[in-house]
Amino acid sequence: MTALRPAGAPPTGDDPRTTAPAGRTLLRVGPAVVPLRRRPVLVAAVLLGLLAGAVVLSLSLGRPYVAPLDVLRALSGAGTPYDLVVLELRLPRAVLAALAGAAFGVAGTLIQSVARNPLASPDVIGVTQGAGLAATVALTTGAAAVLVAPAALLGGLLAAALVFALGARHGLAAQRFVLAGVALAFAFRASTEVVMLAADPIDGLRAQLWLIGTLAGKGWSEAAWIGATLAVLLPVLAWAGWALRSTTLDDDTARGVGVRPVARRIGLAGTGVLVAAMATAQVGAVDFVALVAPQVARRLVRAERPPLVCAALLGALLLVLADLAARRLLAPTQLPAGVLTAAIGGPYLMVLLLRGRRRAR
């Protein structure tokens, strides 16, 4: 048997002969060493391919129809007669859908992992509803249009702060945190209804549309906000991808291996809330992507918790497809993308609930 290393000696991470743990391949980038399971890498590659396909499809379908080859040519900057349609009308919206979907997937993964509960996505625990309430107030009180997104962002963050404060006892214990969020979500939704009923009907209708979530009429500027948020948070997300591991351990075991579980939960959930609030502020309350993407990704990679990268890709794929369907199903009438995601997510939520109940028995 090999002798164990004396305590205190520095670990050696840069040894090129390092062998990967069972069933994994080591990915090295400079001094970084990350063991990767093959399945998530494969799933991510497939999802990336599907996402690219979905984006091309959404740039191609519509009136006028642009052949996929012409879409690719336009994207490559070759200069085609379709540049206006593809690059200026459809591309911003497709990119926004992909970024917002990825953001929802990331946010859902972080919050569900911390809460150890597949139901605990930002659209269930009150972040989305808080953003919705703030946006409704902004839309119905005649605030300038540019203020709606910041108001929604602030509303989402405040809602999350309230959920954290209520769920904070016992170190943000999973159950309590979720219950506080669900209760607050109802309260926010009820308040939103009251504000809408009291408002001018036209404003109420605009608020209604915002609450369902739509990408119509949105583009580069919204995409830039979400993209910038994700880019700034990239180091945090890289940390989160690793730190999420310990969320599957109980608190005592986690402390035993040198993790501060409460601090880590706050960091992870806080990051998730920030991403969710930013995305919601830009595209409105697109429900269920944050709920569904992490759980489906988890089943695809067969892991003990939702995988961050795959959930982001799946979220992007879902929203691009949902927005495409929303645009085309009843064309020329445009449906809000939120209707489509809800139509997919609702039944899925019921399956989760039924399955959970069966297991609890």
Next chain:
Amino acid sequence: MLSTRDLVAGYDERTVLDGLDLDLPTDAFTVIVGPNACGKSTLLRAMARLLTPRRGAVLLDGTAIRDLPTRDVARRLGVLPQSPLVPEGITVADLVGRGRQPYQRWWRQWSTEDGRAVDTAMARADVAGLADRPVDSLSGGQRQRVWIAMALAQDTEALLLDEPTTFLDLAHQVEVLDLLRSLRAERGRTVVAVLHDLNQAARYADHLVAMRAGRLVAAGPPREILTADMVREVFGLDCVVVPCPVSGAPLVIPALTETPPAATPAARPTTDDAESPRVGTYPKGL
């Protein structure tokens, strides 16, 4: 070396330990015994920094562990809680690998040393053959050895275990205790466990710590301190102590009671939540 100074700890309103001074010998297997709710698990949890003391300190080589970064403590002191939760679907090798957490960073998630420590720990706890199996498909005895392997992969000089034999049948209890004793024998390591079975404690411990009502009653080698008087004082139980015919260690045999033992209600506190098994969080399938 692990010691406590004037340690006061408890849960919510209730003070369980009230000013405990204790020194645990290095390179020895220490077993803490005592009746239910005597504070033995509380003591172990406080020493493993799973519970913050209200007053006093737990010292690791003279430094209060509260003043050390938790990651540094985790490289020197490992802990196996009473009923840890098994992450759904995780494999044995992955779970044992979690013990390497204090040596890893998000940008350096694996090293040669990690691989070596995991292999060594799995071999030592005899779970190498199960490496690719999901932990939730294992038997209770196998599962406990996997948890011990995870603590071993942490590669610490001290290892604290909270009732590591609870929920195991007798053969698996002996297997786990043999493993724990051999750990300190082959590599000077401080192993501390809370055990319920006094005879197992007497047989396996180098150092026995007996507690009652949050106080230390006796500490020392079992052959020296385990007497009928001590058992009466600690557990409120009349007994005979004879040398074990197999190991020569003290063997506690409860006296015959035809009528219920008289006048010892104070010595038999009822079980409370802090010490009863955490049924709710116990991994399913056991």
